[in-house]
Amino acid sequence: MAAVLRGIALTLLACCTAGQRAPRITQDMLPLQVSGRYVVARDGCTRVKLSCINWAGAHLRKVVPAGLHMRTPDYLAGALADIGFNCVRIVYALQMLNATKVDPLWVGNAAASRDAWVNPQLNGLSAIKVLDQVILACTRAGLAVIINNHNSDLGWCCGDNDQNGLWWNDRYPHKVWLAHVRDLTLRFSKPEYKGMVVGFDLRNEIRSSEVAGRWYVARWGRGSQEEDWRQAAMEASEYVLRNSQMLAIVEGIQYAAVLCMLAENPLPAWMANRTLYSAHQYKWTQMGLMVPTMVVNGLSTPVKVWVPSVLVFGVFIIRLKKLRARFCCLATVELRKLRMVGFAFIAVGVVLSLLAVILASLRQCSLMWRFTMVGLEILGCVFLLSGTGCAMWSFVRCCSFRGVQRRRLRIQPEAEEDGLELQRHLQGNLSPEEPWDQTPSSLRDGCCVPRHTEVSGSARQTFLFIIVLLPVCLLVSGSFVLYVHSSRWLGQLEMATKWGRFLHSEPPLPVWVGEYGPGYDTDRDAQFHYFIEGDMDLAYWQMGSENGRRQDGTFNWDSYGIFSLDYNATNLQLPDSVMSLIRQTFTPRVTSVECSKT
Structure with missing residues (x-):
């Protein structure tokens, strides 16, 4: 009976939340800025809640965003807007920027012959030009875009030994990383993007890493130049903030799981009104x-x-x-x-x-x-x-x-057994060291x-x-x-300790959860309850349900993906209960703040 009632409740909740959409980010709101813990519009008074979704794929060996082998960029961007998201976090690898050739399979139709193209306009383009077309499709759908340098080398993130934990490695040194930040900032500030590329997430999930046989520990505000993520983020942010259209987004260390270091050493004041901090929240980032x-x-x-x-x-x-x-x-x-x-x-x-x-x-x-x-x-x-x-x-x-x-x-x-044992005793079959126990067996x-x-x-x-x-x-x-x-109060206490408390500190700091995904039912409930009650800016991981192709031609499957493998907007992979929770995070509780002109 309880299961039936719970199913009815979830169905009603899904129906009630099906029409929920995050408030659109329009061009008259741009450029965005930061006031206290909130992202606000150009007027400094209107709160802009970032309700984003990650569009992965360009950080993998296929070098293009996911889903283009099945649908057009405009179809996918429009579907995300219809679900209710108002922005997209598009991830890429440094190696992708140099890819001059894209496998036609990833911009065609994986289910048909190579003569049946879904995206003939993308055939023959370099990887960065395909990325341009995806970002332009997002802007046409009314979606703001945040770009994220996910890896240096192509591949799935993340691991301790993938040599991509820091913002540099021996193939892509510090200067190359800084130069790419400068180049992409200039590229996406061009008029055709209409200012809708609103943020630059400088690097994904900073963590300790082995580079060229030496182990480097990711630190914040201390250590050598190769280990100090705070200093590197400040250098890169200078390029981003020169472009008045973009926010600089700086993730925490230890896989972006903690922002504890901000209590003693936040970023300098000159970055305050144009910088977001970012944390990632999954069940495996909860140490408990x-x-x-x-x-x-x-x-x-x-x-x-x-x-x-x-x-x-x-x-x-x-x-x-x-x-x-x-x-x-x-x-x-x-x-x-x-x-x-x-x-x-x-x-x-x-x-x-x-x-x-x-x-x-x-x-x-x-x-x-x-x-x-x-x-x-x-x-x-x-x-x-x-x-x-x-x-x-x-x-x-x-x-x-x-x-x-x-x-x-x-x-x-029992009587026969005791009688036989007595007979053995009388006949002397028991050894002197083996006393006869007269207790019934x-x-x-x-x-x-x-x-x-x-x-x-x-x-x-x-x-x-x-x-x-x-x-x-x-x-x-x-x-x-x-x-x-995974009880609710412990899960929420852990999230508050790692990063959530800075939303309510003095002064409050802006924290954007750049990646999150549902886990078990128990920690999922704690996670979404904390997000909804805290009125947080979020980015769900991820849009697609595949994270690459195996040698045999089949796909690696990502259970967190919203779309199924056919990328049909009417056939979502996630259950209605999870989709209703995601949609509940769209509605801002705070819509305006005390005006602050910059």
Whole structure:
């Protein structure tokens, strides 16, 4: 019944939000500027809420924005405007700028022969000229455009070892990056773009990186010239701000997940009214969700959780030697001890996990505390899984032992068994070191059953436990930790600690969430609730559902994409429940601010 009511509620919500659109950004509002935490129009009074979507593809080996092999740029831009977005973040790689030839497949029709072109006007153009046509299509649809230097080299972002974590590498040094910022700023300030290229997101997800065999740590306001992102962003912003039409957008460090450094060292005052800070928000950027997500997904479980858990569990099994020698009843001392140890481990795991998530929520700005939190999470998961395994093992053994005992006693009555044992004792078959226990067998801790029965039963039980029960324990424990960590108030506390608090600091700072994507239902609810209540400027990741083509001709699939693989505007990939949440972020709660002339 609850599921039916929830479905009805989601359907009604989708119907109510289907017509929601972000307020259009018109030419009379340009150029945009910043006042406090808000982006405002040219008059300095009218709030302009950026409700954007990422249009990826030009940072990949196909070197052109996604969807052009199926639809025209005008169709795609118009579809995005009809959904309700008012701006587009178009990403590209430095290597793309030098691509003089585009594979006709990516501007044709992947489902037909190469003679059936969807975009014949794009055939033969260089990659940068194809990008020009896409941006012009966006301006015709009334969409503002923010360009973003996503990578240096072509490829999917991001990784620690892709040599694209910093704004430079040995193939595209610092001076080349600065020169490209200058050139694109001049290119997109031309009259044909009508001032609708409103921002330049200087670099995507700055992070520590290995370049030419040396490891460089991304820093803010300190370190060498090769590591100081603040200084590099200031140099690039000079070129952007010379063009009165564009805002400079500077992302945080550590994959744009944190802006903690702004508390002590923001950008200088001369950039204040023309600069946005940018953060990215995914479930994997929430440290409190990192290890539990690994457990549930089974990605790093063998190394980080499974092996330590099995080792800890194995130590207890090996220590309890009597389990290998005889069957035990529910009241067996060894099994009771094992069960109590399991419960104690579970309690310790819960405490460690809760402590870890509190640290994750409160101390995001300290690298030392973040490493401490990760260690506590791993240790907490190990205790949870080991404790669950120990407790489950004791119950399985007890239940199976009692069943074997009952079958044994039906075949060999207790009186006959006790009589045979007395006869053996009188005949001297028992050794002097083996005293005769006159207690009835049904009341003893150990049950006299043949050894071969015990061994075969134990082997079967161990096999079933390892194959069936322990993975179940793994998923149950991991899901419990994930549920605790992804609760709404903890997720929102973590986002506020990392970057959200600067929207309400004194003075407030403008923060634009340049990428976000829905994760599990629990953290999705926390994420969207925080965005809607905070009236935030956002950019959803992403428009397309493919992020490149494999060797066999099939597509890599991105579950976050709004459009399905055919890029049909009437056939959206995302469920209505998610689309309704996205549309709820379009409506600004604040429409005007205290006027500030610049």
